Amino acid sequence: MREIKFRVWHKEEKKYYNVLELNLDSKLIIVKSDKPNKMKEVFRYEQIILEQYIGFKDKNDVEIFEGDIINMYSERYRSDISGPLIYSEHAVFVVEEETVDIFEERGLYPLHYYDQYEVIGNIHDNKEKVR
Numbered sequence: 001m002r003e004i005k006f007r008v009w010h011k012e013e014k015k016y017y018n019v020l021e022l023n024l025d026s027k028l029i030i031v032k033s034d035k036p037n038k039m040k041e042v043f044r045y046e047q048i049i050l051e052q053y054i055g056f057k058d059k060n061d062v063e064i065f066e067g068d069i070i071n072m073y074s075e076r077y078r079s080d081i082s083g084p085l086i087y088s089e090h091a092v093f094v095v096e097e098e099t100v101d102i103f104e105e106r107g108l109y110p111l112h113y114y115d116q117y118e119v120i121g122n123i124h125d126n127k128e129k130v131r
Contacts, residue, residue, distance in 0.1 A: 003053065003055060004052075004053070005018075005019065005052075005053045006019040006050055006052050006053065007051050007053070007065055008029055008031060008048040008049065008051070009048060009049040009051065009067065009124050010043065010047060010048055011047060011048065012047065015034075016122075017031035017032060017034070017041070017043075017048075018031060018032045019031055019050075020032055020040060022050075027044060027045040028043070028044060028045075029042070029044075029045065029048060030042055031043060049067070049124075051067040052065065052066050052087070053065050054066065054085070054111075056111070056117065058070065058118045059116050059117065062119045064085065064117060064119060066085055066086065067084065067085065067122050067123045067124065068085050068119045068123075069082065069083065069084050069085070069119070069121040069122060069123060069126055070082065070085055070117050070120060071117070071118045071120050072095060072109065072111065072113075072114035072116065072117050072118075073114060073115060073116040074113055074114045074115055075115045075116075076115070077113070081095055081109050081114075082095070083095040083109070084123045085111075088108055095111070
């Protein structure tokens, strides 16, 4: 079974936090603090962007989350593609590329078509890598 975990991007602080607890009723998120004298911090939903771990690690053993920019390579198709990772309406994680080629609908590339993944950034820190 896939491990379920999340990280959050704090919109004002412009950095990531690891989520310890989600409270869906009160819409509060408890995160692991990076401040020296605090263990936890609490944020409201409107302060953050929630990103889910997809259950895969890249070739460097880095966990892959929604919002990561990844490079994928397929031995079978001898091709590689880079782009931001999103969750599609078809309930699969895909890399979205702006350039649509004639073989792929809307430029969405499912992860299961590819053999190797590498996280090369994220959509918040690396806007220049998002096409």
